[in-house]
Amino acid sequence: MIGALLCMLLAADEPARIAPPTAEQLRFFETRVRPLLVEHCQKCHGSKKQWAGLRLDSREALLRGGDSGAAIVPGEPAKSLLIRAVRHEDEKLKMPEDGKLSDRQIADLVRWVEIGAPFPDASKTGARSRDPKHWAFQPPTVPAIPAVKNGDWSQTNLDKFVLAKLEAVGLSPAEKADKRTLIRRATFDLIGLPPTSAEIDAFLADDRSDAFAQVVDRLLASPAYGERWGRHWLDVARYADSNGLDENIAHGNAWRYRDHVVAAFNRDQPIDRFIVEQLAGDLLPAADEAQRHAQLIATGFLSIGPKVLAEVDPSKMQMDIVDEQLDSIGRVFLGLTLGCARCHDHKFDPIETADYYGLAGILKSTRTMDTYTKVAKWHENELPSATLTAMRAEYEAQLATKKKIVEEFVAQADKQVREKLAADGNVKPPDKLETLYPDATKAELTKLREALTTLEKNPPNYPAAMGVAEDKIIDLAIHVRGNPLKLGDVVPRRTPLVVGGPQPPQFGPTESGRRQLAEWLIDPQHPLTARVLVNRVWRWHFGRGLVRTTENFGLLGEAPSHPELLDWLARRFVADGWSLKSLHRLILNSGTYQQSSSPSAEVAARDPENRLFGRFNVRRLEAEEARDSLLAVSGQLDATFGGTLLKVKNRDYLFDHTSIDKTDYTSSRRSLYLPVIRNNIFDLFQLLDFPDPAVPSGDRAMTTVAPQALMMLNSDFVMQSADGLAARLLGEPGDDDQRLSRMHVLAYGRETSAEERQKHLAFLIKVEQSAVASEPDPDKRRRQAWSVLCHVILAANEFIYVR
């Protein structure tokens, strides 16, 4: 739609032409002609140089022509100098100088002139599509708190922004949600698990006015909070335990990055500092060993993306990796798609190729890889500690011992040979005595040497983390159309010019500039960083961002539904010391968050998509929550914290050409700890919309598809969970009525009605009866029937949806 609109605008912008070019014609120009002009002509006939007084970068310039006259006559290729030149019709006028164009390219130019040489006016359309005044490039405003009519409802200033929009169109927010709904909502939201019956009871019994705020504080203090919210960050950081792409080898140390994120979120590390460490942790001073480790590990952010490790062209591999890093930094921190500018100026955002290479120089000056030959090796930073020192000392001692054994063996054998030679009367032994060893001695020596080599080739797994270091500091030349063999002007390292607010940092000759880049990002005046972040947090709480395109704040991103609220939240977040937990409190204690998910009839009719947040969005549990809940209610969840479950060694293949799957997802630990294997995501996760871990993702999709239903109906995991829940219920004292109540509390956080219990009992009887023939043991039949019922309970909407 935006594209179609844009084309209409483009067409409408040429009023002077008798017949304005059609969208089709403009598309032909953009895809066939413009790239050709840029690549082959404009270097000498463009904005920088105008050889022979000729520019070929606008329709007017082409019509005006150069020293030899007009370059084109629209509609008449034969009379157009440009066409004569590229056809080499004239001995003195053969263009371009670096070689004749292909027949296809010439035909395209001819056709373009034939159809009247459509060429959109850059001064108008360019400004519109690549608008440097776009809201997201300006620092956040300081919005006034809006006045509202319903002062009772709006508990917080946040609510006033929401209510003002609703009132402006004559709508009212939904009722407040009941307490059971609220505690279930908040518990899943903050720790990704269902509330226990004791927690529900305590909240129901708490009549204090701040009872819910207390629940929020309790949840924020739980270590499970980091396990849930750290995972949100891992989505954005494209976290994975394997490389994916062409060579799917293990990121054996990636888990340290994951655990670091969880810990940072749990201690509410200020996010500005968190960001600086992600990009430049290795360059920061550290008070102690633990901090030093954390900072080194944090730079895993730059290294953890997918890489084509068997790319045979090392220079291409390096630039592909830089590109991946740059594109991730763009989406994650700036909400911009920078990748486009690798080959050409961004079509829609005012990001130019020079901006790209200005940033790319920073990453090119950063050491991400140790080798670029297939299979290439990413860099890892050792984590210095007493353990590491001891490991190294022990290893070196082993090496020394083995070496010494070889030396002593050789000395001994030499001695024997010499003695034998002397005994034989041979006074001058040869230089190499080894050839004279007896066969058994030779074999023994070979064995000893092999043992030494094996040890040399297999140093211990020193504690290390994927991450970066400084490399040779360099400014990059523009790669024309992304081609590393076609270099243009060198661009000194810098930040994109269009981003307003903070002073652009200075990049010196002794540092890559990652630290300066990070500090620029966290400048309170930066227009994007805080906005992009609070928008994601909003998305994670409400299911939809204020800007729906969480990774694109550019001109093709969506405009914010509540721009003032976004700016107010961003400023508030910065003022609160970039504290995520403060932001959670602000949001969860708002009336907006505490609304019921049932809208008023008016809201349902007039705002069906809930753009104005006049109710809470019903949401399906995310993949991890669904699995963790199944484990939790069936009493199987192992709550162990941290560490790795990856069973493949660092840099070993998860998948090679045999397609044999070396991934292992058997575990009852929380889902966060299951390995994230690119190209082979755990299928339960894949089915439930786990995001592609190859790209930053702050807005998971939410699909409802038949294969999910097949999985819920037929997978062993779901059936085992049902068995577990049935066993748990049957193992508890009381009668079936009490068991059924307990089942509902565990699975849905609520009591059952007598009618529901009645129906459940009837169902149990039916299932038991159907098994009479196949299962003679009545106890087993009963157990089976309960398992079948629990299966239904776990497959039902009420289990997997939160209101």
Add this chain to the structure above:
Amino acid sequence: MFHHRISRRRALKRSAAGFGSLALASLLSETTSASDGVDPLAVRPPHHVASAKRIIFLFMSGGPSQVDTFDPKPLLDRDDGKPLPFDKPRVQFNSTGNLLKSPWRFRQHGDSGLWVSELFPHLAQRVDDLCMIHSMHGTNAAHGGAVMKVHTGSDNFIRPSIGSWVSYGLGTENGNLPAFVTICPTLAFGGINNWSSAFLPAVYQGTAFGDASVPSERAKVRYIRNSRLSREVQQLQLERLGQLNREHQLQTGPEASLEARINSFELAFRMQSELPKVEDLSGESKATQQLYGLDDPVTANFGRMCLMARRFAESGVRFIQVTHNDNKVQWDQHADLKNGHEKNAREVDLPIAGLLADLKARGMLDDTLIWWGGEFGRTPTAEGGNNGRDHNPDGFTMWLAGGGVKGGFRYGSSDDYGYYAAENKVHIHDLHATMLHLLGLDHERLTYRYAGRDFRLTDVEGNVVDDLFA
């Protein structure tokens, strides 16, 4: 300006049959059309008159050698053991030595007189149906990049697979089956990225039947059967589930996602009985089974895949891929070319000839485009103790058949030694554009807006090779 404007979000949110592992259009039509009238898998008219309705891609993983199969080179025979008389590419995968002549003899076959080496005796008899392209070239010399390039048009970014683009462009003719299936694909070299819909709505993702590590007999969709519960008990379960969900909905009020989920269960239950029928080959006559080589252990595995492909084609599946890949990257003969290629050819020669014959006999070859090839070819120069060949993306052969291409036709050529594509070069992008054209799709108009730009299978490249059209 842009083809089929389906909002990704809407397609994802509303569809009851989108994807993960399996797309069923009937599920979609029943659930989505009710809510907003958009069925992302409904049959859509092509851009222009199509000559093919579907594609069967016979993917020869590892890269078969062009100079040993379909592109004979007399000078290579003559100059065996001598250095290549021109430069090798700037970027090579491994380093190779001097020229290595083909261990196999070539002969002309059929009315067309196309050359086929003795590796493919059965296929040689169907040569008048084949449209050879001897001037293929790609951009990547490593398996990973090259495989992804062939499947997605991109070797360094995650992009939708060609099967996804085709499903997106045309929808599917059978609501009871996925639009795009891939049988025993390799999980290496991009793995699922090669049948993934990437940023296209998930309904367009390929459905994998097994993978390269399992025999085709075991190539099934996951969770399609319940290992414990009888159909009767499942029926009871489903009834109770429906009751619970409806009661829940009385509490929540109308909510599209909850409704969609209710439908998805009923439809999943139906699917359990539908899909296994297509997978079941036991109803095929003995003659048909023999035609595909199911009676011979050498050809049975690949033959079964080819027969499944025909059954899917018959049932209206749009894009069907069959992968020939063992646990040694199959056609990747860096060494021991003779034994390797002989074994590989024996496994596929008869089944492929059988597939062509069967489709023709059923009148399906006219509108089914068969596409045969690997991710690249091999060097005419020797590697691996002088009895193997290295990867060669710079010149190789692929062939098409049926679906509106000329039969018994050869297009383009490689140089005198078969190293570089020479005349009428056809890049992977060009082939993609050409195949889309045969399906009635203009590769420049088949676009999808994502992350700020309109994406195409062919990116900014691709020329339709209309000389191939019958």
